Amino acid sequence: MSNTTLPRRIAVLGATGSIGSSALDVIARNPDRLRPALLAAGSNVDGLLALCRTHAPDHAVIADQSAYARLRDGLREAGLATQPHAGDPALVQLVASEACDTVVAAIVGAAGLTSTMAAANAGKRLLLANKESLVLAGELLTAAARAAGSRIIPIDSEHNAIFQCLPAADARSGLRRIVLTASGGPFRGRRRSQLCDVTPAQAVAHPKWSMGAKISVDSATLMNKGLEVIEAHHLFDLPGDRIDVLVHPQSLVHSMVEFIDGSTLAQLGLPDMRTALAVGFAWPQRIESGVKGLDLAASGRLDFEPPDLDAFPCLSLAYGALATGGTAPAVLNAANEIAVAAFLQGRIDFLRIAELVEDTLAAIPAVAADSLDALLDADARSRLHADSIISSDRARGFRRQPDGSRAA
Ligand code: NAD
Numbered sequence: 184m185s186n187t188t189l190p191r192r193i194a195v196l197g198a199t200g201s202i203g204s205s206a207l208d209v210i211a212r213n214p215d216r217l218r219p220a221l222l223a224a225g226s227n228v229d230g231l232l233a234l235c236r237t238h239a240p241d242h243a244v245i246a247d248q249s250a251y252a253r254l255r256d257g258l259r260e261a262g263l264a265t266q267p268h269a270g271d272p273a274l275v276q277l278v279a280s281e282a283c284d285t286v287v288a289a290i291v292g293a294a295g296l297t298s299t300m301a302a303a304n305a306g307k308r309l310l311l312a313n314k315e316s317l318v319l320a321g322e323l324l325t326a327a328a329r330a331a332g333s334r335i336i337p338i339d340s341e342h343n344a345i346f347q348c349l350p351a352a353d354a355r356s357g358l359r360r361i362v363l364t365a366s367g368g369p370f371r372g373r374r375r376s377q378l379c380d381v382t383p384a385q386a387v388a389h390p391k392w393s394m395g396a397k398i399s400v401d402s403a404t405l406m407n408k409g410l411e412v413i414e415a416h417h418l419f420d421l422p423g424d425r426i427d428v429l430v431h432p433q434s435l436v437h438s439m440v441e442f443i444d445g446s447t448l449a450q451l452g453l454p455d456m457r458t459a460l461a462v463g464f465a466w467p468q469r470i471e472s473g474v475k476g477l478d479l480a481a482s483g484r485l486d487f488e489p490p491d492l493d494a495f496p497c498l499s500l501a502y503g504a505l506a507t508g509g510t511a512p513a514v515l516n517a518a519n520e521i522a523v524a525a526f527l528q529g530r531i532d533f534l535r536i537a538e539l540v541e542d543t544l545a546a547i548p549a550v551a552a553d554s555l556d557a558l559l560d561a562d563a564r565s566r567l568h569a570d571s572i573i574s575s576d577r578a579r580g581f582r583r584q585p586d587g588s589r590a591a
């Protein structure tokens with residue numbers, strides 16, 4: 184931070200979400216170093232206006248064009264100088280402009296790709312929470328960041344942990360593997376047959392982390408860990424067989440790196456994303472995040488167990504897509520987004536999420552992921568395919584049997 188002009192001008196994309204609110208909390212604790220310059224949200228214009236009243240950014244962007252007038256009028260009524268904007272193209276332009284030097288990419292899903300890519304292309308410090316953009320277009324995104332001198336700091340507790348444990352590029356030569364920890368989600372310990380009738384409300388009730396609905400369901404299926412394996416592959420340039428997953432229900436050890444000499448380094452802390460965000464804002468310095476230190480004597484045991492791939496096949500599907508390569512991870516991600524949205528709307532059951540992803544991967548053969556167009560085409564085809572299976576399921580009236588199988 185020493186050779187950067189302070190305060191940093193921060194763009195918070197996905198400001199009304201879980202990561203967005205944690206980012207704004209850390210920013211507000213460090214007013215001499217961090218300033219909220221741009222806040223962006225999807226369609227929650229009231230939430231965005233409330234944040235503008237508190238944080239008085241220079242710019243506010245709502246993705247939903249039809250909400251522009253409400254944003255503009257609300258800012259005017261509040262007597263704020265914040266400039267209103269609407270639509271993804273406006274966001275992309277602002278992210279690339281002098282309006283900010285640091286971008287918190289915390290939009291959920293592939294919808295975050297264009298703005299995340301714009302931040303990388305413009306050489307911004309990129310606090311990357313939007314893991315779906317890495318899964319979808321990891322090679323292109325990391326190459327763009329390298330070419331433009333954009334520093335990517337992962338805002339995922341596991342990858343942020345590995346980032347902290349692997350500071351020196353030359354330490355990589357002695358790296359044997361990384362171990363991503365997983366809480367196991369709300370259904371840890373259940374067998375497949377015990378997952379037939381779990382509800383969206385149960386799936387989003389995460390035992391350790393408070394997060395948005397989509398990532399909470401991903402945690403319940405273990406697809407979140409699968410996306411994180413692919414994310415780690417791109418961030419740390421490792422093949423899938425050197426990225427392991429270990430279930431750790433206390434969520435205090437956020438991940439580990441193991442070296443060829445037998446040494447393992449871990450990063451620990453309370454499950455609160457403000458730590459990762461503070462690391463992202465200040466690295467290599469440290470700033471206050473509002474998160475307390477660990478009291479290991481009070482927290483007691485640290486347990487570890489292997490993931491149950493039979494009950495939670497999404498993790499294996501993600502390893503498979505990474506091994507296949509090309510557009511397969513994009514297809515996996517898009518089918519999962521459609522399936523999770525349908526599950527949250529009560530249109531499919533929990534076990535159908537993994538089945539839909541598997542069917543879609545089988546139906547859409549992977550091709551080389553050498554251009555953004557190829558990836559976006561795979562993403563679109565995957566969404567159409569997953570949607571069409573959901574519609575035909577409903578037309579045919581499939582029912583889940585108590586053992587987890589399906590029958591008409
Ligand atoms: P969330 O649902 O709480 O918030 C999502 C944000 O994205 C909201 O501000 C919403 O307005 C915005 N948004 C949605 N669609 C948009 C669009 N089309 N254009 C612009 N903005 C749009 O989600 P979250 O839990 O904060 O997660 C955000 C991202 O961070 C996800 O990619 C998630 O995987 C990742 N992440 C989250 C956590 C966590 O603890 N919440 C941890 C690690 C990674």
Ligand code: MG
Nearest residue numbers: 339340341411
């Ligand atoms: Mg994570």
